[in-house]
Amino acid sequence: MRMVDTEYSAPRELLRTQTLALIVGIVGLVLLLLGAFLPEELLGGTEQFWRSYLMGWTYWTGVALGSLGVLMIQHLSGGVWGATLRRFLEAAALTIPVMGVLFVPLALLGLPYVYEWTDPAFMRESEILSQKTGYLNTPFFLIRMLAYFVIWSVLAVLLHRWSSRLDRTGDYDYASRQARLSGPGMVLYAITMTLFTVDVLLSLDAEFFSTMWGPLVTLSMILAAFALMIVILSFLTVRGPLSQVVSGEHFLDVGKLLLAFTIVWTYLSFSQFLIIYSGNLPTEAQWYVTRLQGGWEWVGLALLVFQFILPFLLLLSRGLKRDPRMLVRVALLAFLMQYVNIIWLTVPNWHRDGFYLSWMDLVAPIAFGGIFLMLFTAILRARPLLPLHVVPRRHPRARTYTEAQHAGQ
């Protein structure tokens, strides 16, 4: 084996992380299951269980799906930042099939507790809803979900496999195959993600509709994925093998992209709000009316401040973006705020009278996070942390993290 292979191999601590993540995942799931049998006074119950399940699952599936999107964008656009993130993105995208399997329990047992449209009597109540039954019915929903996950899994598996082969053979034909697949793949991704986000999150309020929804929620997932990848990159740079390669310029690049994603998220969120505000039609406006009173307005304000204003102002600074120890904090904030975003999108649909949050809503993302990170580290550990035949790995004319530390910067 060449020197370069061992140089970038995953550090041993990742095995500890993997075990820890597995334990957290199992403990979290057990807690959730216990919660399902608790009475409603203790904020438990079957209904609460499936709702929290959906929230936790959506959050982490979003990370996997967002990674697939960024990975394909990277194959199409190139860029020095991509080589350092590629392995993380590939590993995260490869969890998609398993995340799909984790949806099966909800699909078989939980749908009536989560989606109001599963009840035919409810759908017959109003003219608008009865027009929607052709699309919003359980069998078609399940068929669509299956189709999405098959498409994404094929994309993720192929991109991952070709990347491994490129490592082994050094045959650049695999690199161009990745780029050729990513073009049509991106088109498929845009279509399936639009439908998926509408099915899973928008249909929680069967009356509501928004053409901005698909791009908005897809971008939220990409933002969450990108923020998490920055956290992992900086973790493996500050105390890991990537310090030999990654430089402040890399962090400047990914920091700029995080700023861009933050701005686009805000732009889409505001566009949706402004269009509905201007239109002022009951079926649409109700969605915001629910969310701007009874305590929910504070969740919205928290999103505005901590998902836009604060990260936006911080990420303008060049010095902050270049310093992984600082950038990681902003990325972590953006990542956690995306769960607040999930709460904002989901819970008010079930609790329209005012703010409500169960402890299970906070355990679910931890449980699914454990499972996701266990899978992620297991996939990541199997290969070197950097693609071996992608150039340039190093930023031209930039000091790597190690060199900068020695120079006392």
Added chain:
Amino acid sequence: MTLKLETPIYGLLAEFDGEHELMHAAEQVRDAGYRKIDAYTPVPVHGLSEALGLPRSRVPLIVLCGGLIGGTTGLLLQYWTMAKAYPLNVAGRPLAAWPSFIPPAFEMTILFASFGAVFGWILLNSLPQPYHPVFNVKRFERATTDGWFLSIEASDPKFEYGETRQFLASLGAKEVSDVEH
């Protein structure tokens, strides 16, 4: 022979073979303590500002001020026209309907920030500048095709004609020319 010339010159202009030689020379000159230095290249060179040790540009600050002025003006203008000067009930919305004010205020922010960027950049570069002493060097015409130049001004405290000239030559300059005023 005295080192001081009868007619004081503007400075010295050294020509280098290419990007890397120029970068290297710029770093050496900067580290030697010269401050009034500049480089002229046919193409933009990434990292040359750092190599020359130039201070941080003040353009971003001007852009920020422009953006803040534009945004505030945009919001106030709409508030004044929509809620004070000519109150108009649009579909029962509040007179100060702030969500509708955001897009024009945003556009004003961008407009004034762009003004700040363009005019700030022009002013800070003291443009338009039809005359510059380096034009007196015939070879300098090649700065737009294939010439890579580094200049040190005579007003630099560290400037010492013979010494500086020798120093530039020792950095691998193809040719060092005197720049007249």
